[in-house]
Amino acid sequence: MKRIVILISGRGSNMEAIVEACAAQAWQARISAVISNRADAAGLDYAAARGIATSAVEHRAYPDRERFDAALAEAIDQHAPDLVVLAGFMRILTAGFVQRYAGRLLNIHPSLLPAFTGLHTHRRAIEAGCKLAGATVHYVTAELDHGPIVAQAAVPVLPDDTEQTLAARVLASEHRLYPMAVRWAVEGALRIEANGVVRQRDGAAQLLL
Numbered sequence: 001m002k003r004i005v006i007l008i009s010g011r012g013s014n015m016e017a018i019v020e021a022c023a024a025q026a027w028q029a030r031i032s033a034v035i036s037n038r039a040d041a042a043g044l045d046y047a048a049a050r051g052i053a054t055s056a057v058e059h060r061a062y063p064d065r066e067r068f069d070a071a072l073a074e075a076i077d078q079h080a081p082d083l084v085v086l087a088g089f090m091r092i093l094t095a096g097f098v099q100r101y102a103g104r105l106l107n108i109h110p111s112l113l114p115a116f117t118g119l120h121t122h123r124r125a126i127e128a129g130c131k132l133a134g135a136t137v138h139y140v141t142a143e144l145d146h147g148p149i150v151a152q153a154a155v156p157v158l159p160d161d162t163e164q165t166l167a168a169r170v171l172a173s174e175h176r177l178y179p180m181a182v183r184w185a186v187e188g189a190l191r192i193e194a195n196g197v198v199r200q201r202d203g204a205a206q207l208l209l
């Protein structure tokens, strides 16, 4: 059984989607822990109710990123994970932290990377007149919202979309995309080629439309 630790900062709906897919599809994996940088993250209650170990490492309690990341790594390593999954985890991680989990650290970002790294992706996509938006699952590297792309989901931007309506459409696609990508990682079905392109072993579509 592969061991998965999921990091969240708030609602945790992507974490829920992964927990449910893991159980429903009988992955050879278990969610060993859900850890948040905020003790009041709503997702912690969901995880605890499912019998999953939860903990909070409050970033505000640490004087700098290095010491926060060290405490976070200590909390994670107690569960000896094969995979660390960032699911709405809203902290920038140090290069040292990223290096520690290189090749087993995944993130989901609510844009079609490499467009719109950073925050306010939906507003920026609407303002740019994009007709297509979406989400990207990628391996985490030291550069924010970069790193080898595992899979993407694309959704339309409709003429009367607001930031909220577009965010909701993208989020629904995230809930399909992220479990699919994490499952591939659990199954060892992903390979990062020398040029940084990620291939799925069985040639499965790394795109949801």
Ligand code: GRF
Pocket: 008, 009, 010, 011, 012, 013, 014, 015, 087, 088, 089, 108, 109, 110, 135, 171, 174
């Ligand atoms: C998602 O849109 C994710 O892509 C972004 O923050 C949101 C988190 O939502 N980074 P949730 O906590 O998974 O519900």
